[in-house]
Amino acid sequence: MNKPADLRIARSVCPHDCPSTCALDVEIIDGRTIGRVRGAKDDPYTAGVICEKVARYAERIHHPRRLLQPLRRVGEKGEGQWAEIGWDEAFDEIVARFEAIAAEHGPEAIWPYYYAGTMGHVHRDGLSRLRHAKGYSLQYDTICTGTSWPGYIAGTGLLTGPNPEQMAESDVVVIWGTNPVHTQVNVMTHAIRARKERGARIVVVDIYRTATMEQADLGLMLRPGTDGALALGVMHVLLRDGLADRAFLASHTDFDAEIEAHLMEKTPDWASAITGLPVGEIEAFARLVGENPRSFFRLGYGFTRQRNGSTNMHAALCIPAVTGAWRHRGGGAFHSNSGSWALDKSIITGPELATPGVRSLDMSEIGAVLTGDPAALRNGPPVKALFIQNTNPVSVAPDQTRTREGFSRPDLFTVVHEQFMTETAEMADIVLPATMFLEHNDYYTRSGHNRVLFGPALLPAPGAARSNFDVVNELARRLGVSHPSLAMTDREMAAETFRRSGYPALESWEAEGYLDRARPDPETRFADGFAWPDKRFRFRPDWEATRIRRDLKWVCDPAEMPALVDYWPINEQATPETPFRLATSPARAFLNSTFTETPGSQKRHGTPTVFIRPDDAAACGIVDGAPVTLGNHRGTVELTARFFDGLQQGVLIAESIHPNKAHRGGRGINTLIGADPAPPFGGAAFHDASVWIRPSVQS
Ligand SMILES: Nc1nc2c(c(=O)[nH]1)N[C@H]1C(S)=C(S)[C@@H](COP(=O)(O)OP(=O)(O)OC[C@H]3O[C@@H](n4cnc5c(=O)[nH]c(N)nc54)[C@H](O)[C@@H]3O)O[C@H]1N2
Ligand SMILES: Nc1nc2c(c(=O)[nH]1)N[C@H]1C(S)=C(S)[C@@H](COP(=O)(O)OP(=O)(O)OC[C@H]3O[C@@H](n4cnc5c(=O)[nH]c(N)nc54)[C@H](O)[C@@H]3O)O[C@H]1N2
Ligand code: SF4
Ligand SMILES: [Mo]
Numbered sequence: 001m002n003k004p005a006d007l008r009i010a011r012s013v014c015p016h017d018c019p020s021t022c023a024l025d026v027e028i029i030d031g032r033t034i035g036r037v038r039g040a041k042d043d044p045y046t047a048g049v050i051c052e053k054v055a056r057y058a059e060r061i062h063h064p065r066r067l068l069q070p071l072r073r074v075g076e077k078g079e080g081q082w083a084e085i086g087w088d089e090a091f092d093e094i095v096a097r098f099e100a101i102a103a104e105h106g107p108e109a110i111w112p113y114y115y116a117g118t119m120g121h122v123h124r125d126g127l128s129r130l131r132h133a134k135g136y137s138l139q140y141d142t143i144c145t146g147t148s149w150p151g152y153i154a155g156t157g158l159l160t161g162p163n164p165e166q167m168a169e170s171d172v173v174v175i176w177g178t179n180p181v182h183t184q185v186n187v188m189t190h191a192i193r194a195r196k197e198r199g200a201r202i203v204v205v206d207i208y209r210t211a212t213m214e215q216a217d218l219g220l221m222l223r224p225g226t227d228g229a230l231a232l233g234v235m236h237v238l239l240r241d242g243l244a245d246r247a248f249l250a251s252h253t254d255f256d257a258e259i260e261a262h263l264m265e266k267t268p269d270w271a272s273a274i275t276g277l278p279v280g281e282i283e284a285f286a287r288l289v290g291e292n293p294r295s296f297f298r299l300g301y302g303f304t305r306q307r308n309g310s311t312n313m314h315a316a317l318c319i320p321a322v323t324g325a326w327r328h329r330g331g332g333a334f335h336s337n338s339g340s341w342a343l344d345k346s347i348i349t350g351p352e353l354a355t356p357g358v359r360s361l362d363m364s365e366i367g368a369v370l371t372g373d374p375a376a377l378r379n380g381p382p383v384k385a386l387f388i389q390n391t392n393p394v395s396v397a398p399d400q401t402r403t404r405e406g407f408s409r410p411d412l413f414t415v416v417h418e419q420f421m422t423e424t425a426e427m428a429d430i431v432l433p434a435t436m437f438l439e440h441n442d443y444y445t446r447s448g449h450n451r452v453l454f455g456p457a458l459l460p461a462p463g464a465a466r467s468n469f470d471v472v473n474e475l476a477r478r479l480g481v482s483h484p485s486l487a488m489t490d491r492e493m494a495a496e497t498f499r500r501s502g503y504p505a506l507e508s509w510e511a512e513g514y515l516d517r518a519r520p521d522p523e524t525r526f527a528d529g530f531a532w533p534d535k536r537f538r539f540r541p542d543w544e545a546t547r548i549r550r551d552l553k554w555v556c557d558p559a560e561m562p563a564l565v566d567y568w569p570i571n572e573q574a575t576p577e578t579p580f581r582l583a584t585s586p587a588r589a590f591l592n593s594t595f596t597e598t599p600g601s602q603k604r605h606g607t608p609t610v611f612i613r614p615d616d617a618a619a620c621g622i623v624d625g626a627p628v629t630l631g632n633h634r635g636t637v638e639l640t641a642r643f644f645d646g647l648q649q650g651v652l653i654a655e656s657i658h659p660n661k662a663h664r665g666g667r668g669i670n671t672l673i674g675a676d677p678a679p680p681f682g683g684a685a686f687h688d689a690s691v692w693i694r695p696s697v698q699s
Pocket of ligand 3 (some may be wrong): 014015016018019020021022050051052054055183184185186591
């Protein structure tokens with residue numbers, strides 16, 4: 001094929017909710033069409049590698065089913081009958097309904113709801129500005145990071161760590177509770193570099209033999225939710241065998257005789273009985289990281305999507321404190337850099353507009369909120385209107401039965417601003433078409449690394465699509481809000497954020513496309529002390545002090561949480577009625593529910609399946625490829641059984657998230673997942689459910 005004459009390559013940034021935040025080189029063909037998308041070779045973290053789903057982004061951005069016009073529902077809710085309307089008509093209706101609802105029920109009856117469909121801060125977080133200006137209900141963000149962040153902060157005091165590129169300088173890379181081959185491919189680039197260049201060993205800790213574990217030198221396949229026990233067993237061996245860095249423990253941590261005595265009770269035999277791992281594997285792992293203190297612990301989100309996830313994160317994080325890994329380049333631990341940016345985002349979020357005392361509703365509990373649960377509503381008024389951007393709760397939220405029941409309420413006025421007719425948009429009264437990242441300006445912080453990147457508008461918006469920023473501002477104007485942002489462009493919002501934050505001016509770096517915010521290496525490894533007042537890493541967590549936002553609320557009695565690093569068995573238990581433990585680990589070619597609309601991803605994943613061991617299947621009368629039903633007290637879901645031996649007995653994995661309607665019976669996997677908030681401050685335990693499984697009854 002000839003190269004089109006006007007093809008050019010433009011630099012951009014992947015906007016999706018993935019710690020890699022890849023720098024992209026995008027082929028722009030005629031000023032409106034894209035060709036191939038490649039990972040930028042000159043970006044040290046991206047290093048020329050991106051995932052398959054974004055490489056074929058042309059499928060998504062030029063998808064024939066992209067939303068191009070505002071729509072009003074004409075049939076019954078969810079029936080799929082729409083009339084195209086103009087933007088003016090759409091705004092008039094939204095304003096009239098919002099004003100009427102606020103007058104009758106108070107402004108807290110309106111709940112603007114968003115998550116991270118785009119990770120660009122201007123287009124992701126701007127809805128908060130409108131929320132604050134009008135006194136609408138706040139959103140308490142729990143769905144993703146609710147358990148992992150407190151767990152990490154409990155040890156270090158700050159959500160940051162050494163530059164992840166340093167994995168390439170490690171002797172051992174421990175990939176714990178993340179499946180980067182699916183979820184953040186660049187981790188593999190740097191881990192494999194360490195293996196090639198210095199013979200580093202790769203350890204993977206997961207609950208099934210993932211594509212990442214396939215590449216490991218040591219794969220630890222434990223029972224779901226038992227990582228705390230593994231960590232304690234490892235620390236026991238380190239202390240027992242003289243592999244602890246006693247000097248580091250004394251100078252940099254709160255380690256003392258009480259903690260040592262506690263760990264000396266947690267033998268490898270004890271850990272083996274809980275985790276299901278052979279004692280030999282626990283010992284081997286301990287020796288590997290003990291004898292190679294230049295070990296990098298890359299701690300993921302996945303293993304914290306358990307009811308005891310925050311304590312498991314803390315326990316895993318304690319291992320490098322015992323080995324003194326933090327002292328060495330290529331050593332230490334990393335979860336996210338989200339605590340390190342020191343950005344003043346006030347022009348975007350408008351905190352000065354906020355009314356004190358407005359209630360904050362837990363986004364993971366959207367089903368309970370919409371079905372009128374008084375506790376979920378914080379004993380306030382019912383939610384009568386939703387304004388949704390950047391998220392698809394009717395596929396991704398836990399407790400789908402109640403979530404869908406709530407969205408079906410005839411008296412609920414729902415506006416969804418989307419790129420596609422998602423399962424959430426299908427339940428709306430008004431659907432608004434949204435731009436994609438190549439059609440607007442925004443900046444992105446890379447949680448898995450140190451860079452801030454700028455993605456410029458490169459293409460015109462298709463049809464009548466408008467950006468999140470634009471729509472929020474227009475709505476604010478029509479609702480009588482005044483704010484400096486209303487006179488600005490999205491690019492100016494980014495520039496103003498950097499100005500307020502004391503960053504170099506956007507003009508000075510936008511041509512290059514990034515700003516490196518790497519901090520001095522010793523600081524990232526807490527050489528002069530951890531971020532607690534006494535500068536000591538904590539084996540004895542003060543959970544209250546991990547409450548980094550005032551609206552975070554305790555969901556358990558603080559006294560119930562273990563006082564010392566520990567394994568805390570509060571997960572959903574297998575019972576005679578529900579003998580299997582189910583996890584809903586992310587699929588490779590979907591990103592949450594995004595890309596479920598693209599042909600390439602649909603082809604890769606086909607119909608929703610559940611991995612089951614052949615021996616478990618035989619005991620349940622299930623054959624490979626057969627239709628099966630999974631159930632618990634929350635509901636039932638239909639899947640196809642797929643035999644797989646890379647699991648412990650009694651564990652099932654359903655890679656997610658297929659749309660509800662991709663399942664026979666129309667109920668998706670999150671029907672089985674609870675929305676009860678996980679300690680200390682809430683979060684959804686997506687990989688922590690107990691279920692039964694049986695052959696489906698064919699009708
Ligand atoms: N392809 C793809 N990429 C994605 C996403 C996606 O859906 N698909 N989602 C994006 C988002 S929003 C996020 S937050 C990140 C999350 O990315 P990750 O940090 O990788 O987290 P998860 O993908 O939830 O889970 C990772 C692994 O944890 C395992 N796991 C579950 N329970 C346990 C446990 O108790 N112990 C241990 N050791 N492992 C356990 C799961 O089986 C899974 O293999 O990925 C992002 N990238
Ligand atoms: N079973 C199961 N469920 C899970 C998880 C799991 O591991 N298993 N993971 C959970 C996690 S970690 C997360 S973070 C949540 C994420 O759940 P969501 O935040 O809902 O993630 P996405 O499905 O990617 O939905 C983002 C939506 O935003 C839209 N979007 C993208 N860019 C824009 C934009 O610029 N403007 C507008 N208006 N819309 C845009 C996309 O089209 C997409 O429909 O899912 C959770 N649900
Ligand atoms: S790996 Fe993550 S950041 Fe990189 S292109 Fe894929 S989804 Fe985007
Ligand atoms: Mo997430």
